[in-house]
Amino acid sequence: MSNFVDYVKIHCKSGHGGAGSAHLRREKYIPKGGPDGGDGGRGGHVIMRGNAQEWTLLPLRYTRHIKAERGENGAKSQLTGADGADIYIDVPIGTIAKNEEGEIIGEILEDKQEITLMLGGKGGKGNEHFKSSTNQTPRYAQPGMDGEEGFVVFELKILADVGLVGFPNAGKSTLLASVSAAKPKIANYAFTTLTPNLGIVDYRNYKSFVMADIPGIIEGAAEGKGLGHRFLRHIERNSILLFLIPADSESHFQEFKILENELTEYNPELLDKDFIVSISKADLLDDELKKEISSEFPENRKPLFFSGVTGEGLVELKDAIWKKLHG
Structure with a gap:
């Protein structure tokens, strides 16, 4: 229980x-x-x-x-x-x-x-x-x-500086575990995370911010499908949102648009928040594929690439988050 x-x-x-x-x-x-x-x-x-x-x-x-x-x-x-x-x-x-x-x-x-x-x-x-x-x-x-x-x-409604938004198995728990002392359940199947997890992320010069791993969205969540409103209410309280789209997605930009639409359906004001788009599991990609994925996104939504497993891009991701929080 x-x-x-x-x-x-x-x-x-x-x-x-x-x-x-x-x-x-x-x-x-x-x-x-x-x-x-x-x-x-x-x-x-x-x-x-x-x-x-x-x-x-x-x-x-x-x-x-x-x-x-x-x-x-x-x-x-x-x-x-x-x-x-x-x-x-x-x-x-x-x-x-x-x-x-x-x-x-x-x-x-x-x-x-x-x-x-x-x-x-x-x-x-x-x-x-x-x-x-x-x-x-x-x-x-x-x-x-x-x-x-x-x-x-x-x-x-969970209070956190950064809320992680993505489909099940997008790599949210892996990211939280790699940048904080939180120990969320991690497994290779959907809905590993059933309840929000909080982690304190250490930043430069002894600064820190709070990151929340929120249960994954599925299409139709705003109508109550899947975990529905149960997780969407927590996203309301986060200062900024970090969208995670896994590298092995069939259509990265389309996945982002579905996530964006679910938030809009639930509460249009959520998209007034600052947010960052990122591609997780970047260790699966070479430079050519990264360019190809990046070209799917408009100029003001270019994604950051990172891997919670190898640590690639995590410093740049934390810098971008800090800039959004305190820029």
Whole structure:
């Protein structure tokens, strides 16, 4: 079973507010004791909190319900009830919360960032607030207000500087393994990668950037075929995209256009990002074949050639990525 979970749906409920007190003061030496009922405490909020130590929604996978505490009732002597304890849902950086209608409630972009998903109900006012010149001893107080409840969908979108985009078996995992300490599963068959892998790539002068190996696209992914939206949501959060087309592809430019089309179908804004086109497995090519492949592409889309196996072209590829990120 995969330890990477990027989608969960949980029924959440904030706390009810405590009721106000309708107490009337009764003391031996104060014959005309008036109202002294205190306010109820507010119900607990439901709060989403960023946690940089988390990288998956797995801890929430089997959570069906989350409920915050209700506020305590008010009491005599104008004592306010205690607020209900807030409940915190720790999520990885890059998590988006949506309501049942699919509207975004908030997104976590920083460690310890907090977003209130559901407000606790307000506490009711005690009868002390309702005293007036015409009603010196009000015998009523407000009930606490209900909390909010409903389903919340949590979606994780991987945050990385570079997202690798390509068909299954394009060499994405081999590239990530060759430029970082990540150890993705590598094999000679499609869909080796079923969950995103992150690797920190060392660059010159102790600099670095984060690369994400995202599960492979197949034609029709934007309509949900293959892994469909499961991987496309992660591409949204990458600063730049690195297209990988394997050297042994039957039509390199056509493969690039299919990849480009899948991203456009899913979210046209993805192609507003900077991107680099590359040909992987370049150790299979001689100079003549490289020229031939390069000639398929327009001038502004000329591909870079590299081999994750032999290391050919990796320095130039990292230079191009850094220039796009910081140029």
